[in-house]
Amino acid sequence: MSLLEFTNLSVEFETLNGGFRAVDNVSLTVDPGEVVAIVGESGSGKSVSMLAVMGLLPWTAKVTADRLTFQGRDMLSMRPKEKRKIIGKDISMIFQEPTTSLNPCFTVGYQIIETLKKHTDLSRAERKNRAIELLRLVGIPAPERRVTAFPHQLSGGMNQRVMIAMAIACDPKLLIADEPTTALDVTIQAQILELLIKIKEENDMGLVLITHDMGVVAETADRVIVQYAGQQVEQQDVKGLFRDPHHPYTAALLAALPERATGDQLPSIPGVVPGQFDRPAGCLFSPRCSFVFDRCHKEQPTQAGKELGCALCHTPLVAGKPQNEAA
Amino acid sequence: MLRLILNKIGLLIPTFIGVTIISFLFIRLLPGDPVLLLAGERGITGDRYADLMHQFGFDQPLWRQYLDYLVGILHGDLGTSISTRRPVISEFFTLFPATMELSLCAIFFAVVVGLPAGVIAALYRGKTPDHAVMTTALVGYSMPIFWWGLLLIILFSGILGWTPVSGRISLLYYFPSVTGFMLIDSLLSGQAGAFESAVSHLILPTIVLGTIPLAVIARQTRSAMLEVLDEDYVRTARAKGLAPFRVIGLHALRNALIPVITTIGLQIGVLFAGAILTETIFSWPGIGKWMIDSIFRRDYPAVQGGLLLIAIIVMLVNLLVDVTYGLINPKIRHTR
Numbered sequence: 060m061s062l063l064e065f066t067n068l069s070v071e072f073e074t075l076n077g078g079f080r081a082v083d084n085v086s087l088t089v090d091p092g093e094v095v096a097i098v099g100e101s102g103s104g105k106s107v108s109m110l111a112v113m114g115l116l117p118w119t120a121k122v123t124a125d126r127l128t129f130q131g132r133d134m135l136s137m138r139p140k141e142k143r144k145i146i147g148k149d150i151s152m153i154f155q156e157p158t159t160s161l162n163p164c165f166t167v168g169y170q171i172i173e174t175l176k177k178h179t180d181l182s183r184a185e186r187k188n189r190a191i192e193l194l195r196l197v198g199i200p201a202p203e204r205r206v207t208a209f210p211h212q213l214s215g216g217m218n219q220r221v222m223i224a225m226a227i228a229c230d231p232k233l234l235i236a237d238e239p240t241t242a243l244d245v246t247i248q249a250q251i252l253e254l255l256i257k258i259k260e261e262n263d264m265g266l267v268l269i270t271h272d273m274g275v276v277a278e279t280a281d282r283v284i285v286q287y288a289g290q291q292v293e294q295q296d297v298k299g300l301f302r303d304p305h306h307p308y309t310a311a312l313l314a315a316l317p318e319r320a321t322g323d324q325l326p327s328i329p330g331v332v333p334g335q336f337d338r339p340a341g342c343l344f345s346p347r348c349s350f351v352f353d354r355c356h357k358e359q360p361t362q363a364g365k366e367l368g369c370a371l372c373h374t375p376l377v378a379g380k381p382q383n384e385a386a
Numbered sequence: 387m388l389r390l391i392l393n394k395i396g397l398l399i400p401t402f403i404g405v406t407i408i409s410f411l412f413i414r415l416l417p418g419d420p421v422l423l424l425a426g427e428r429g430i431t432g433d434r435y436a437d438l439m440h441q442f443g444f445d446q447p448l449w450r451q452y453l454d455y456l457v458g459i460l461h462g463d464l465g466t467s468i469s470t471r472r473p474v475i476s477e478f479f480t481l482f483p484a485t486m487e488l489s490l491c492a493i494f495f496a497v498v499v500g501l502p503a504g505v506i507a508a509l510y511r512g513k514t515p516d517h518a519v520m521t522t523a524l525v526g527y528s529m530p531i532f533w534w535g536l537l538l539i540i541l542f543s544g545i546l547g548w549t550p551v552s553g554r555i556s557l558l559y560y561f562p563s564v565t566g567f568m569l570i571d572s573l574l575s576g577q578a579g580a581f582e583s584a585v586s587h588l589i590l591p592t593i594v595l596g597t598i599p600l601a602v603i604a605r606q607t608r609s610a611m612l613e614v615l616d617e618d619y620v621r622t623a624r625a626k627g628l629a630p631f632r633v634i635g636l637h638a639l640r641n642a643l644i645p646v647i648t649t650i651g652l653q654i655g656v657l658f659a660g661a662i663l664t665e666t667i668f669s670w671p672g673i674g675k676w677m678i679d680s681i682f683r684r685d686y687p688a689v690q691g692g693l694l695l696i697a698i699i700v701m702l703v704n705l706l707v708d709v710t711y712g713l714i715n716p717k718i719r720h721t722r
């Protein structure tokens with residue numbers, strides 16, 4: 060049984076200017092011990108889709124899905140109270156900005172212990188010891204001292220380690236890491252990723268890694284989901300994706316990859332992800348696609364088969380060449 | 387932290403000097419003088435007048451009088467009240483507990499009602515509870531104290547007959563003052579019904595005096611909460627599976643309290659101003675009523691001494707607030 064499974068998850072925000080679909084029919088499965096990467100530029104709905112799974116979106120968000128299960132249990136019909144027994148224990152999440160994600164008014168120790176108190180039967184002394192042990196586990200030096208530190212007394216990298224310690228406190232089955240290294244120095248980034256992978260291996264944990272960095276994907280992921288403007292445009296295992304991307308957007312992301320060597324972090328595809336007000340008709344990627352043709356402006360593409368990475372494109376690429384162009 | 391406190395105290399010294407000047411000049415700028423008012427309708431002969439003015443030292447040049455006042459302060463002597471012939475300091479501290487009791491009750495009332503109201507308004511932002519709280523706060527804030535006090539008296543004392551109109555306790559009860567706080571002394575006295583009487587006398591003045599701070603606290607809490615609720619760490623708290631009550635009441639509120647504490651501190655000064663009016667309306671035998679009476683009598687030593695003591699108390703409270711602020715905000719606590 061897969062750990063997390065959802066099909067056709069959509070999130071629509073109620074805004075002053077009407078509804079805005081930030082996530083549109085996204086599907087995903089994660090198995091124990093598997094690393095699934097979700098990639099896409101900023102604004103693709105990566106965070107929103109995972110926050111929807113966690114139930115952490117504001118009330119303006121309407122979440123729908125055909126199916127959303129965790130370990131076979133239906134999360135859609137689950138009562139909030141039941142859900143809170145899973146959230147933070149069996150599924151946990153870490154965020155992009157470690158420093159603002161920790162409460163400035165409480166010591167890091169307190170914030171870890173709080174999770175333990177909520178989800179375990181450990182005694183007061185045991186919780187404290189476990190917190191120190193967790194800090195040691197995530198590579199924080201002198202954890203006995205750091206346990207009483209406030210977040211502002213630690214560096215960003217250290218705070219992210221604290222976040223990880225907090226997230227793995229109750230041995231979760233699934234960890235969702237939302238751009239866990241984006242806010243950190245390059246040298247620290249690698250360390251944090253290594254730590255996440257190590258924890259995953261040791262606990263046979265499922266890991267959903269949200270990132271916009273193809274380099275990170277190549278190093279860590281088993282499977283990759285590419286998201287664009289809220290839609291899932293491609294899904295493949297990592298080898299296949301790098302060898303033969305089927306969606307023009309994936310191809311463009313990969314083509315932009317070598318430029319990272321010049322120090323430019325973002326894949327340089329001209330243009331930006333369309334937001335609420337500039338969504339084109341037809342294919343959402345059409346304004347930026349180098350394979351665009353007439354039909355793309357009129358008709359929304361449908362998902363191709365598994366052999367073509369479920370590419371959301373009228374003419375999925377094979378070996379860099381558009382297919383069924385005749386159509 | 388200690389450094390922080392010392393810094394604050396250093397800043398208080400010029401304020402203190404300013405207050406001595408203002409309190410000294412304020413009462414002397416009003417037309418009339420204590421001797422004339424002491425004489426009242428009957429009038430006074432020129433000789434007797436000059437004699438009394440000399441006796442009180444009011445015939446001296448202003449700078450001389452001010453200097454005497456300062457020297458007195460340095461010796462811890464604020465002079466003697468002209469109307470009661472008692473030292474200003476002992477007069478003040480006999481009456482002060484009454485004002486303090488009223489002020490504490492008022493601020494307690496304001497916090498206990500204003501804080502939750504602000505939190506609820508923030509949680510229901512833009513919806514009915516929010517509008518209800520904000521409108522009530524606006525009305526409460528703009529309500530003139532005098533008018534508001536009379537309104538409550540008419541309703542609760544007049545029409546409904548639920549509460550007494552004036553004083554701190556019914557004249558039926560008499561017991562020695564131990565702490566100066568009527569709520570405590572009435573309990574200590576062991577007299578049946580005394581405590582209830584004290585409480586019923588306190589209710590209306592508390593509401594009247596607490597209304598403006600309540601409105602300010604509710605508004606400040608709301609805006610602080612709105613800011614904090616969007617913070618990443620609130621999301622983190624929810625991601626731990628914590629119950630909403632804990633997320634809001636602990637993680638969010640604890641941060642929102644930082645600016646609110648400052649607001650509460652600033653309200654103390656406003657409270658003393660309000661106390662003057664409230665005590666007058668309810669014949670509450672406290673500092674406020676005493677100050678008003680002294681001003682009408684042009685009781686120079688009482689007014690300048692009373693104002694100075696009030697200023698010192700406000701400054702002390704603000705210092706206390708600063709310290710609390712430091713304690714509650716770890717970021718400040720750790721700066722040396």
Ligand SMILES: Nc1ncnc2c1ncn2[C@@H]1O[C@H](COP(=O)(O)OP(=O)(O)O)[C@@H](O)[C@H]1O
Nearest residue numbers: 072081100101102103104105106107108117334
């Ligand atoms: N609370 C919200 N209300 C309205 N729109 C939102 C909200 N949160 C996110 N969005 C919108 O949803 C889209 C996807 O956001 P997000 O999931 O954060 O992107 P990503 O994580 O891929 O960078 C963005 O266009 C963003 O503006």
Ligand code: SF4
Nearest residue numbers: 342345348355372373
């Ligand atoms: S449908 Fe057309 S515009 Fe969209 S990705 Fe495919 S080729 Fe490009």
Ligand SMILES: [Mg+2]
Nearest residue numbers: 105106237238
């Ligand atoms: Mg994001």
